[in-house]
Amino acid sequence: xxTVSPPAPTGTGSPPGPxxxxxxxxxxxxxxxxxxxxxxxxxxxxxLFVYPFLYGLGLSFQPREGGGPFADYERFFTDPYQRDTxxxxxxxxxxxxxxxxxxxxxxxxxxxxxxxxxxxxxxLLVVPITLGTVLTAEGLLNYLGPAGWFNRLLQSAGLxxxxxxxxxxxxxxxxxxxxxxxxxxxxxxxxxxxxIDPSLERAAATLGARWWDRFRHITxxxxxxxxxxxxxxxxxxxxxxxxxxxxxxxxxxxxxVISIAxxxxxxxxxxxxxxxxxxxxxxxxxxxxxxxxxxxxxxxYKGSTGGKG
Amino acid sequence: xxERHGRRxxxxxxxxxxxxxxxxxxxxxDLDLEIHRGEFIALLGxxxxxxxxALNCLAGLLxxxxxxxxxxxxxxxxxxxxxxxxxxxxxxxxxxxxxxVRRNIAFGLRMRRMSKAEVRRRTEEAIRLVRLEEHADxxxxxxxxxxxxxxxxxxxxxxxxxxxxxxxxxxxLDAKLRLEMRTEIRRLHQTLGLTTVYVTHDxxxxxxxxxxxxxxxxxxxxxxxxxxxxxxxxxxWHVADFMGYRNxxxxxxxxxxxxxxxxxxxxxxxxxxxVGDIRSGQPVVAGVRPEDLVITDSADPGxxxxxxxxxxxxxxxxxxxxxxxxxxxxxxxxxxxxxPASGDEVTLRVDRARLLAFPDDxxxxxxxxxxxPPEGARQVAVAGRGLSA
Amino acid sequence: xxxxxLARSGPPRRRIVGTPAAWLVWGAVIFFLLNVLGVVGSVxxxxxxxxxxxxxxxxxxxxxxxxxxxxDFGLLELIIVTVEVCAAVVALSLVIGVPAAYVLARRxxxxxxxxxxxxxxxxxxxxxxxxxxxxxVLYKFGFAGNLSGVILANLVPAVPFVILxxxxxxxxxxxxxxRAARMCGAGLREVFLRILTPLLIPGILAxxxxxxxxxxxxxxxxxLTAGPDSQTLIVALFYSMSAAGIRAQQSVDAMAVxxxxxxxxxxxxxxxxxxxxxxxxxxxxxxx
Numbered sequence: 001x002x003t004v005s006p007p008a009p010t011g012t013g014s015p016p017g018p019x020x021x022x023x024x025x026x027x028x029x030x031x032x033x034x035x036x037x038x039x040x041x042x043x044x045x046x047x048l049f050v051y052p053f054l055y056g057l058g059l060s061f062q063p064r065e066g067g068g069p070f071a072d073y074e075r076f077f078t079d080p081y082q083r084d085t086x087x088x089x090x091x092x093x094x095x096x097x098x099x100x101x102x103x104x105x106x107x108x109x110x111x112x113x114x115x116x117x118x119x120x121x122x123x124l125l126v127v128p129i130t131l132g133t134v135l136t137a138e139g140l141l142n143y144l145g146p147a148g149w150f151n152r153l154l155q156s157a158g159l160x161x162x163x164x165x166x167x168x169x170x171x172x173x174x175x176x177x178x179x180x181x182x183x184x185x186x187x188x189x190x191x192x193x194x195x196i197d198p199s200l201e202r203a204a205a206t207l208g209a210r211w212w213d214r215f216r217h218i219t220x221x222x223x224x225x226x227x228x229x230x231x232x233x234x235x236x237x238x239x240x241x242x243x244x245x246x247x248x249x250x251x252x253x254x255x256x257v258i259s260i261a262x263x264x265x266x267x268x269x270x271x272x273x274x275x276x277x278x279x280x281x282x283x284x285x286x287x288x289x290x291x292x293x294x295x296x297x298x299x300x301y302k303g304s305t306g307g308k309g
Numbered sequence: 310x311x312e313r314h315g316r317r318x319x320x321x322x323x324x325x326x327x328x329x330x331x332x333x334x335x336x337x338x339d340l341d342l343e344i345h346r347g348e349f350i351a352l353l354g355x356x357x358x359x360x361x362x363a364l365n366c367l368a369g370l371l372x373x374x375x376x377x378x379x380x381x382x383x384x385x386x387x388x389x390x391x392x393x394x395x396x397x398x399x400x401x402x403x404x405x406x407x408x409x410v411r412r413n414i415a416f417g418l419r420m421r422r423m424s425k426a427e428v429r430r431r432t433e434e435a436i437r438l439v440r441l442e443e444h445a446d447x448x449x450x451x452x453x454x455x456x457x458x459x460x461x462x463x464x465x466x467x468x469x470x471x472x473x474x475x476x477x478x479x480x481x482l483d484a485k486l487r488l489e490m491r492t493e494i495r496r497l498h499q500t501l502g503l504t505t506v507y508v509t510h511d512x513x514x515x516x517x518x519x520x521x522x523x524x525x526x527x528x529x530x531x532x533x534x535x536x537x538x539x540x541x542x543x544x545x546w547h548v549a550d551f552m553g554y555r556n557x558x559x560x561x562x563x564x565x566x567x568x569x570x571x572x573x574x575x576x577x578x579x580x581x582x583x584v585g586d587i588r589s590g591q592p593v594v595a596g597v598r599p600e601d602l603v604i605t606d607s608a609d610p611g612x613x614x615x616x617x618x619x620x621x622x623x624x625x626x627x628x629x630x631x632x633x634x635x636x637x638x639x640x641x642x643x644x645x646x647x648x649p650a651s652g653d654e655v656t657l658r659v660d661r662a663r664l665l666a667f668p669d670d671x672x673x674x675x676x677x678x679x680x681x682p683p684e685g686a687r688q689v690a691v692a693g694r695g696l697s698a
Numbered sequence: 699x700x701x702x703x704l705a706r707s708g709p710p711r712r713r714i715v716g717t718p719a720a721w722l723v724w725g726a727v728i729f730f731l732l733n734v735l736g737v738v739g740s741v742x743x744x745x746x747x748x749x750x751x752x753x754x755x756x757x758x759x760x761x762x763x764x765x766x767x768x769x770d771f772g773l774l775e776l777i778i779v780t781v782e783v784c785a786a787v788v789a790l791s792l793v794i795g796v797p798a799a800y801v802l803a804r805r806x807x808x809x810x811x812x813x814x815x816x817x818x819x820x821x822x823x824x825x826x827x828x829x830x831x832x833x834x835v836l837y838k839f840g841f842a843g844n845l846s847g848v849i850l851a852n853l854v855p856a857v858p859f860v861i862l863x864x865x866x867x868x869x870x871x872x873x874x875x876x877r878a879a880r881m882c883g884a885g886l887r888e889v890f891l892r893i894l895t896p897l898l899i900p901g902i903l904a905x906x907x908x909x910x911x912x913x914x915x916x917x918x919x920x921x922l923t924a925g926p927d928s929q930t931l932i933v934a935l936f937y938s939m940s941a942a943g944i945r946a947q948q949s950v951d952a953m954a955v956x957x958x959x960x961x962x963x964x965x966x967x968x969x970x971x972x973x974x975x976x977x978x979x980x981x982x983x984x985x986x
Contacts, residue, residue, distance in 0.1 A: 038801045048853065132917060283824075287822075368877075401874060421883055461878075
């Protein structure tokens with residue numbers, strides 16, 4: 001192989017492509033053939049997520065009944081039956097997510113570090129997450145129903161005379177959110193806590209800090225970003241509430257959450273533009289809450305927590 | 310092993326104006342170098358000097374931003390690494406953890422679609438060469454650091470590559486093993502005659518292994534030469550700093566007489582050998598190795614002496630490393646056969662030929678990162694306080 | 699009280715049991731677990747009971763609800779559909795997700811943050827919000843209402859999940875190993891097949907199993923895109939529950955038990971390969 005002229009890349013079968021100059025400049029910016037591996041995933045996410053989402057967004061501005069691009073948004077916000085679904089969803093999701101996160105903190109704080117049975121405990125906690133909302137709802141119908149074990153227990157203990165109404169209303173849905181959401185939050189927070197170097201707290205103890213001071217000034221600030229993330233993920237889970245709101249709630253009344261509204265618009269009235277409108281509003285509300293939390297989080301210490309992970 | 314030669318027999322490997330830029334930062338600029346067949350070249354420099362960048366550019370693991378690399382007449386910098394036919398030994402060995410020693414070494418041969426018998430023959434030969442016969446079926450995780458390094462070397466040389474690249478191969482080993490492996494590498498080079506480019510930050514390693522050294526700093530070549538050249542005639546004070554001239558004194562040039570030049574300032578007045586073009590009145594950096602500062606008892610030591618007070622004495626086997634201070638707060642590193650006591654006043658004699666005066670490049674050319682010679686002056690303030698206390 | 703005070707002034711390694719606060723914490727956990735047991739248990743007990751009106755337990759034990767459920771709900775077909783959907787989603791999400799995870803973990807390129815955000819959003823958004831527009835689009839192109847539509851919809855959260863799960867596994871492989879393979883003459887494809895894939899087997903296994911568990915349990919997206927012949931077990935369960943009164947409650951419960959059993963088997967398999975926390979999100983936990 002002899003070269004014909006110096007500037008031409010000789011490469012016996014070197015990949016045909018841009019001249020070395022351009023390739024160098026691209027490579028300098030981190031672009032080369034390896035990035036092609038990303039192409040299937042990008043095609044996929046654009047085709048099945050970004051495009052449908054934008055399509056839905058576009059659809060939401062083309063109301064079936066005409067009346068300008070914002071007619072469906074106007075329709076949603078002027079009709080209390082629709083508008084209130086936002087409030088109903090938030091009233092369910094925010095307290096449930098808060099309870100899940102806040103109850104997890106002291107429990108996880110106690111259980112950090114190693115002890116016998118920790119793995120068993122985490123496995124038991126994973127069970128309700130794995131089973132999902134539909135099965136939990138089915139179980140709650142039996143368990144919390146008027147003749148269920150829970151009411152029976154309360155009555156035999158003499159705590160109540162009449163069975164208390166725990167399903168078919170707000171509480172049924174709330175309990176289902178706690179049953180699936182609490183283990184989720186707990187496991188996350190436990191792993192965040194395990195990532196904090198325990199010698200930091202020991203160091204604080206040698207400096208004279210009592211357990212509350214240690215928690216307040218050492219552990220909590222290091223845990224706070226993890227708390228924010230956990231809250232976001234738990235909130236997403238709770239905000240998406242759909243099957244349990246139908247099955248153990250009161251889908252025509254106090255637990256008519258926003259996903260039910262979107263579903264009804266799409267699959268009962270076949271009004272896809274309006275359904276898309278509701279979906280977009282749902283996304284906007286959810287992302288707004290998350291953005292608020294993340295904004296708060298961005299002001300916290302974000303560096304290493306001394307441990308691994 | 311030696312009867313078969315690499316597929317790409319070559320005379321000269323030419324790097325012309327090779328450069329690599331990361332964003333705005335030039336990691337390597339204008340590297341010109343000719344490597345001849347069978348040579349052992351060391352790229353030497355502190356971390357971040359661009360030596361690993363140069364090696365990766367040579368290997369094809371990093372695309373160049375400028376320049377070209379030619380193997381005789383063929384331009385190879387446009388080829389992907391797997392088509393250049395080079396072998397490489399990595400700093401942390403980079404052995405395939407899921408393959409046995411034998412399969413690690415055979416991997417490259419199998420990639421070249423060689424016949425089974427040929428793969429087996431050459432693999433066994435390479436295993437014998439690095440003396441790992443009893444470990445051939447182990448996984449890398451079961452080997453010691455030195456053994457892993459030998460596997461890595463065998464994996465690279467089994468292909469009989471036209472060029473072997475070594476990226477700080479000894480830096481993860483302990484001191485004793487490092488010496489052993491150093492000899493091993495030299496022995497392999499002599500046996501196989503493979504052209505080698507070796508990257509290291511350890512000047513001793515580079516001096517002992519290489520036929521020629523390339524000293525890099527801030528991505529630019531400072532000096533290319535034989536070990537003797539670099540040891541006795543560093544081209545500038547940065548190279549001197551790197552080659553063990555621990556005493557670097559920022560002084561001013563005086564008059565020049567024949568082959569010597571007077572350097573003075575900070576209470577010192579010495580005769581030195583100039584390196585490069587130095588005019589009277591110009592700031593200079595005068596460098597001398599600790600072993601060339603000799604403690605003398607002579608009542609009349611003659612010229613070229615410095616008086617200093619001993620501060621710290623460390624025992625180092627046959628010698629003592631002594632740190633002393635002049636009255637004007639200049640710190641000096643000395644190596645001495647006998648043990649002076651802390652607080653002793655000593656007279657130090659320095660041979661004019663061993664005291665090199667370099668132009669101080671402050672404000673000209675590639676400006677040094679630090680305004681003063683790093684070792685020399687930084688701790689003066691601290692030490693001054695220490696002495697008065 | 700004195701021992702309590704002593705325990706406090708000691709090193710902060712508290713014992714798990716002993717202090718009142720610990721009892722409170724354990725009490726809360728046990729209360730929670732008892733309720734979970736009640737929820738699951740009442741479904742199981744009901745599915746085996748003849749009649750259960752008032753009383754702690756049903757009047758008698760029978761297996762006939764299972765036979766009934768098997769026939770009435772066409773459980774065999776539901777299970778086949780579920781397996782088909784899950785197998786396809788797992789395989790496709792791995793094929794698409796693993797190479798992408800590799801590039802995202804290893805490389806830096808312009809627009810990387812944007813790409814990352816695009817992969818993160820499907821996990822951060824309620825499935826309904828993108829599920830409804832997605833179902834609309836799928837209907838437009840004739841995918842919805844059949845198996846391919848269900849598979850495509852389930853891939854949307856699965857691929858990002860594979861990417862997030864794989865990233866730490868990829869990061870822990872020394873990039874020098876890939877470079878070494880290339881220096882030995884291996885091309886990009888060979889590096890992937892012979893070096894990376896064997897080293898990534900644990901990660902691929904973990905990601906695959908996690909996607910499997912999530913797909914079996916994924917209700918919303920399947921619900922929105924499935925037709926009568928492409929329902930998975932969970933969606934059929936929902937339909938039979940919301941159409942209460944048509945079937946006996948016990949029969950529905952029998953189906954729920956079959957679903958639960960399937961999930962628990964998967965869970966047991968999953969826990970052999972992954973950490974419980976990985977089922978929740980991508981967080982590293984201290985080694986046990």
